[in-house]
Amino acid sequence: MTHDVGQELGGLVATAHRIREAIESVIEGKGDVVRLTLTVMLAEGHLLIEDVPGVGKTMLAKALARSIDCPVRRVQFTPDLLPSDITGVSAFNQQSREFEFKPGPVFANIVVGDEINRASPKTQSALLECMEEHQVTVDGTTYRLDTPFMVIATQNPIEMEGTYPLPEAQRDRFTARIAMGYPEPAAELEMLDVHGASSPLDKLQPVATTAEVRALIDAVRAVYVSQPIKRYAIDLVAATRQTRDLRLGASPRATLHLVRAARAHAALSGRDYVIPDDLQDLAVPVLAHRLLPSLEAQGQRLRPEHVMADLLRRVPVPESRERGAGGAAPR
Structure with missing residues (x-):
């Protein structure tokens, strides 16, 4: 290992450790899940978190998002959600007499899609181009998405009422799928103590910048x-x-x-x-x-x-x- 590469990886490990510690201050007893989440982010991928309600899927996504000082948007998927609610829409400006593009929530570094399998297949498919090509096409115009760009989607098991299974093409866009699982009794007891008075998310401060995450991604490519x-x-x-x-x-x-x-x-x-x-x-x-x-x-x-x-x-x-x-x- 060369000295320069060694320094880069040393910095990567240190920065990733700060992010990991910040997330674990919110998500107790899930070290393997947190490590895999960071792995997917540094691999420029997208993460699908699948499990029953109430085990911390959305909390994990929010904790990662808040640990990094970058634009973050959350989308609550519902059956009546439209594709334009995700990608954005061209609206007519009465003053300029021209159409203006109003960016949707997908224009962020981290997009948290909550309960993605509650939306219709048409709305789910609006994410396909965004996830694969890091761009959005609306009314024939293509808009690039910033780097890093990561979709963290949560879903409940398809056996549960009111869900639409993700099609194969959509699942294939996600780099990895994880299941949170129920916490260990000791971790659940600690959760009662920590989360009882207030949410630890409220105290979570960013520990890394967008530029640092870009540098980490570049180091991983090498x-x-x-x-x-x-x-x-x-x-x-x-x-x-x-x-x-x-x-x-x-x-x-x-x-x-x-x-x-x-x-x-x-x-x-x-x-x-x-x-x-x-x-x-x-x-x-x-x-x-x-x-x-x-x-x-x-x-x-x-x-x-x-x-x-x-x-x-x-x-x-x-x-x-x-x-x-x-x-x-x-x-």
């Missing part, structure tokens, strides 16, 4: 990925397309997201190179939400997470003695 690691990522994704337990495997976009997230995961660990462990730690949250189980797997109550965990055990891991595969990046 993390080295060897050819054996790239082949391993491709093998993992290809395995989802070949197993009989799945009727829909992961897309090429999923491979790209997996490698990007692995770079961020490595950087947060203080490394300027990716190792197989990075891919293995991220394979389930990055790939599972894109997979559809076969009818036979559904009959056996096999979830995509279980299938992905089984594939991780079966796909050969690169030899660590290969140059840059598992031990070090080339100098």
Whole structure:
């Protein structure tokens, strides 16, 4: 590791640690969830948080947003929400006698979409172009979105009443999906003490600037990925397309997201190179939400997470003695 790269990663880890501590002052006992959230942000991705109501999905999104001094907008998805309510609309100005574009809430660095699966599919699809191309097209005019741009969407399980399942194309835009899960009893007891009088969000102050986050993203882009690691990522994704337990495997976009997230995961660990462990730690949250189980797997109550965990055990891991595969990046 060169001195300059070492300094960059040292600064990255320190800044990410400040953000992580700020979030954990609000979200107790969810260190792994917070780390994955930061990983997705530094990978220039988007995060889908899926769980039952009341476990802190929106609180996590708001805590990340408040930890960074940048524009943040929140959208409450409802069945009557229109696409223009998200992207913006051209309105006629009576004084200038011209149409003016009124930007929607998507024009922010962090967009919190609360209960995204309560909106109609037409409104959900308004986010597709924004998430993939970081731009918005309204009335034939294209507007660029600032960097960083991250969508953090929460949703309740589709079994719950009044929800619209996200289509495959929409789920594929999200880099990772996480479930908050119920807190441990000790963390829940602490939550009663801390949240009883007031919300800790009210006291949360920004600990990083937009410029610092951009620098972190640039540092993550420079993390080295060897050819054996790239082949391993491709093998993992290809395995989802070949197993009989799945009727829909992961897309090429999923491979790209997996490698990007692995770079961020490595950087947060203080490394300027990716190792197989990075891919293995991220394979389930990055790939599972894109997979559809076969009818036979559904009959056996096999979830995509279980299938992905089984594939991780079966796909050969690169030899660590290969140059840059598992031990070090080339100098």
